[in-house]
Amino acid sequence: MTDTMTALVCETPGQLQIHQRPRPADRPGHLRVRVAAIGICGTDYHIFGGNQPFLQYPRVMGHELSGHAMADSTDGRIVKGDLVVVNPYLTCGDCRACRAGKPNCCENIAVLGVHTDGGMAEEIVVPEGNLYPAGDMDARAAAMVEFLAIGAHGVRRAAPAPGSDALIVGAGPIGVGAALFARIAGARVTLRDTSADRLALAASIIPDAVTELVSDASDAVFDTVFDATGNIGAMNAGLSHLGHGGAYVLLSVVKGDLVFADPEFHKRETTLLASRNATHEDFRHVMDCMARGLVPVDRIATHRTSLTDAVADLPRWAEDRGTVVKALIEVA
Structure with missing residues (x-):
């Protein structure tokens, strides 16, 4: 050597x-x-x-x-x-x-x-x-375990209930990972993005997810909203998609200020969660799901x-x- x-x-x-x-x-x-x-x-x-x-x-x-x-x-x-x-x-x-x-x-x-x-x-x-x-x-x-653990960590932080509705905004790798592990947790998953190509790829990975172009998105609200866009404008807008009593999870980190209208934030009794990196527990969860053929x-x-x-x-x-x-x- x-x-x-x-x-x-x-x-x-x-x-x-x-x-x-x-x-x-x-x-x-x-x-x-x-x-x-x-x-x-x-x-x-x-x-x-x-x-x-x-x-x-x-x-x-x-x-x-x-x-x-x-x-x-x-x-x-x-x-x-x-x-x-x-x-x-x-x-x-x-x-x-x-x-x-x-x-x-x-x-x-x-x-x-x-x-x-x-x-x-x-x-x-x-x-x-x-x-x-x-x-x-x-x-x-x-x-691929590490990048999937990022989404898995955000899902673990939010703990969506089985049968609840989860929206993931941003269908890049981190968003796809979050959507995949939200689905594994039992949530019904909707993915939104500005790119039809990214949504088509996401649908091939999570066939039972609903996919929506941002331009065509409905006014539906969700129990949990995950932002994986890396766009401060989208991060500020994400609260509007959240139902009362829900959790808003920020997987993205970008320069800029988060700005929410306090009445909108407060009346929902919003749980706001940042999600950073992943832990040993998240790595093990991803590896276990891979071993079980869920990924x-x-x-x-x-x-x-x-x-x-x-x-x-x-x-x-x-x-x-x-x-x-x-x-x-x-x-x-």
Whole structure:
């Protein structure tokens, strides 16, 4: 093994290059992982486009990861060669949120591929506690656990009752994930988007969901509304779709101010929930649902490429994501 590895580096906004970089150094309490598959996230597209405020260039992107452990873990959970799912949220363990069992909103969180170099490379070194044995999954499915856990976490926060009505606004990957896990929880699901192509893809993944173009949407109200648009205007408008006594869940995070009319907010006795990242419990729930055949992995994974070809493919997909649910880079 040489002292260097291949990595896909975002040098500056709009500029991707393949580099030979030094392999990451070993660290106590960490395991070296040979990366197998990488999901391309909306965050990666934003980094490429220069619209992500929380990083410095150059950056090795990639936080939706699976790979093979290159050594045994000290606690015996993982054996060399095991396929693992990577939890990319590096937390301090000491802040108020971590002590309260909410590491997903750690005050000092660092996310692989955003605050520190990520997994668009041949290898990465990760804390042992952030690695989960993937069992019988393949590498592609294991790399999709993290993005699905985002939606699953929002659904767990809202706890929609079986038979209740849930609206998901935004049919991108996170919205599709939220819709899928709301359906698994027993809710009746409606998906809205401005793109007929995205809605058609969502319908292929969740056939019994109702899909509506925003321009044609009815005036119906819902017990739970999830915003996954990444658009502050849509986030401000979402309250109008919520029924009295309902919960409004914001999966999106964008710059801007949330502005609601207090009488409208108050008369509904609205429960307003932000949903950030995911926890170990959410990862395990997604993996369990995958094992039970409740997640149509083959329909979610719409595009794939290699580390080298991603130099051309990622910019192309960033320009037109209407037919992309989840694109993956296959490394090994």
